[in-house]
Amino acid sequence: MAGPKPRTFKGTRDFTPAEMIPRERLIERIKRVFRLYGFSPLETPALEMLSVLAGKYGEEGDKLLYKLDYKNDDFSSRVALRYDLTVPLARVVAAHPEWPMPFKRYQIQPVWRADRPQIRQGRFREFYQCDVDTVGAEEGLADAEILALTIEMLDELGFESGDRRAIVQLNHRRLLEAVCVRCGQPRERLADFSRALDKIDKIGREGVNDELARIGITGDGLARLDEVLESAGPNVAPLEVADRVRALFPGDPAATAGVDGLVTILRALDDLGAPLARISLNPALARGLDYYTGAVFETVLPAHPHIGSLTGGGRYDELIGLYGGADVPATGTTIGLDRMFAAMEQLGMVASAGATVTRVLLAAYSDEQVPACLHAVRAFREAGVPCELFPKAGKLKKPFAHADKLNIPFVAVIGPDEATHPDGLHVSLKDLSTGAQETVALAAAVKRAREAVLSS
RNA sequence: GUCCGAGUAGUUCAGCUGGUUAGAACGCCUGACUGUGGCUCAGGAGGUCGUGGGUUCAAAUCCCAUCUCGGACCCCA
Numbered sequence: 001m002a003g004p005k006p007r008t009f010k011g012t013r014d015f016t017p018a019e020m021i022p023r024e025r026l027i028e029r030i031k032r033v034f035r036l037y038g039f040s041p042l043e044t045p046a047l048e049m050l051s052v053l054a055g056k057y058g059e060e061g062d063k064l065l066y067k068l069d070y071k072n073d074d075f076s077s078r079v080a081l082r083y084d085l086t087v088p089l090a091r092v093v094a095a096h097p098e099w100p101m102p103f104k105r106y107q108i109q110p111v112w113r114a115d116r117p118q119i120r121q122g123r124f125r126e127f128y129q130c131d132v133d134t135v136g137a138e139e140g141l142a143d144a145e146i147l148a149l150t151i152e153m154l155d156e157l158g159f160e161s162g163d164r165r166a167i168v169q170l171n172h173r174r175l176l177e178a179v180c181v182r183c184g185q186p187r188e189r190l191a192d193f194s195r196a197l198d199k200i201d202k203i204g205r206e207g208v209n210d211e212l213a214r215i216g217i218t219g220d221g222l223a224r225l226d227e228v229l230e231s232a233g234p235n236v237a238p239l240e241v242a243d244r245v246r247a248l249f250p251g252d253p254a255a256t257a258g259v260d261g262l263v264t265i266l267r268a269l270d271d272l273g274a275p276l277a278r279i280s281l282n283p284a285l286a287r288g289l290d291y292y293t294g295a296v297f298e299t300v301l302p303a304h305p306h307i308g309s310l311t312g313g314g315r316y317d318e319l320i321g322l323y324g325g326a327d328v329p330a331t332g333t334t335i336g337l338d339r340m341f342a343a344m345e346q347l348g349m350v351a352s353a354g355a356t357v358t359r360v361l362l363a364a365y366s367d368e369q370v371p372a373c374l375h376a377v378r379a380f381r382e383a384g385v386p387c388e389l390f391p392k393a394g395k396l397k398k399p400f401a402h403a404d405k406l407n408i409p410f411v412a413v414i415g416p417d418e419a420t421h422p423d424g425l426h427v428s429l430k431d432l433s434t435g436a437q438e439t440v441a442l443a444a445a446v447k448r449a450r451e452a453v454l455s456s
Numbered sequence: 457g458u459c460c461g462a463g464u465a466g467u468u469c470a471g472c473u474g475g476u477u478a479g480a481a482c483g484c485c486u487g488a489c490u491g492u493g494g495c496u497c498a499g500g501a502g503g504u505c506g507u508g509g510g511u512u513c514a515a516a517u518c519c520c521a522u523c524u525c526g527g528a529c530c531c532c533a
Contacts, residue, residue, distance in 0.1 A: 005524095007524090010524085010525085058531095060530080060531050060532080061531085061532090063457085063531095064531080064532085084533085111533085113531095113532075113533090115531075115532075116457090116529095116530090116531090117526095118526090118527075118528090119526075119527095120526090120527080121532095121533095122533075123531095123532075123533075124533090127533065128533090129533060130533095195530095195531090287532090288531060288532060289532090298533090308532070308533070309532075309533065310533075311533075312532080312533060334533060335533080336532090336533030337533080338533070339532095339533050340533085363491095363492085365491055366491095394490095394491095395490090395491095396491050396492045396493090397489085397491095397492065397493075398493095399492085399493090400492045400493035400494090401492090401493050401494090402493085403493065404493040404494055405493085411492075411493080413491070413492075415491055416491095417491085428491085428492090430492070430493090432493065432494080435492095435493090435494085437492080
């Protein structure tokens, strides 16, 4: 008679109150920055027509789509769980050519990938993305704004210095294309080439050489790649890197377009007051998704390479046009909420908040005091203090132990003495962190609890 | 998709080369404390040792299969 095991599907998980409380706080902080930059909320369905998603992410991405066959064999009715939030955005925008441009939206929703989960890396099959995108603006300010916002958010969350310091890496698809050609490869090999190059942080220059050898780049090609990689370095300012790279490609249209794009973005970033020291122009950065056409960026924690990128994005000027209308330029980034949260947990940046939002637990000494307790509960709630009555009167040990376990800061007891106090209803308010307890009028107790709640 | 490692109380694990009733810590419940948590102390509940098969007088322990979980690749948030 054993029922099914109460487990979640591989790579998915429940979020307990103890996890949701800091998680919601994190989401609020991210949203606040999004709104500050003028992005408005959008939501789209979890399910998309398969035809909308297929072929947008590259070979790997297509394999990772969760496909559903809800009417057998009818291909036109096939649907899939969304893989990211960018492609759904492109669909929405393509469906509304009348919308005023630029269109700036943020979107915080789960996405699904049929991946092999790896918890320590903050990698799941169901995870939340927080996307911000600007549609209808050419390369430049819009991209700079996305990056400025990214840095501002990272700093606000505490990824500013020491081993928590996050770096935003920046590159450009056109430049990558030029580098590929420079190494003697046809443009068609760009995907293989970039994939190999992108691993440089993980497997080092030697490893990259091995990979490149496999696609036929050796000797001279490697030397020409070296010149490009040497122009960047951990302590070289991004604009300096841009100058050096430009000098390596005189008259090359792709490289010039790429470098020009990057320089425009960097100048705008500087004008926006963003710290350029947090930007690293990395000619090896590739990013996997097919739809990027211009600048690409991602955030890494140099001190914690195993965690993977915290954010990732780029410009995709040709994606929206795939839905039949005109091309509309667009750029944006994704904040990986779960990866961010995993990083914050591993770096001790998440304060354990306890498993409840309740701040005051009312306890009745006996059933006679329950009405007085309910009266008090109402008073706390009217003052904005989250509060509840322990449902069983008597045995004060129970509510106290309960409050202790859930980290509720205050217990308010009402017994015969408090209920029949000559100066009106009193409560005995105990601060569980200090153990201090005093019997005061209800209004005074509410005031004290309110002050404590506001200051935390 | 490829390659490793692990599955024993609610949780984290111990249990050596097979040998009586399978243990610890933490957690949980009760009491010491008939108006009060955390600390201490005394009790208590809780396990078909992932599942199926095999070897053996005897299997948590050895072998095979299977499922699940974790890690490294690949890729990505």
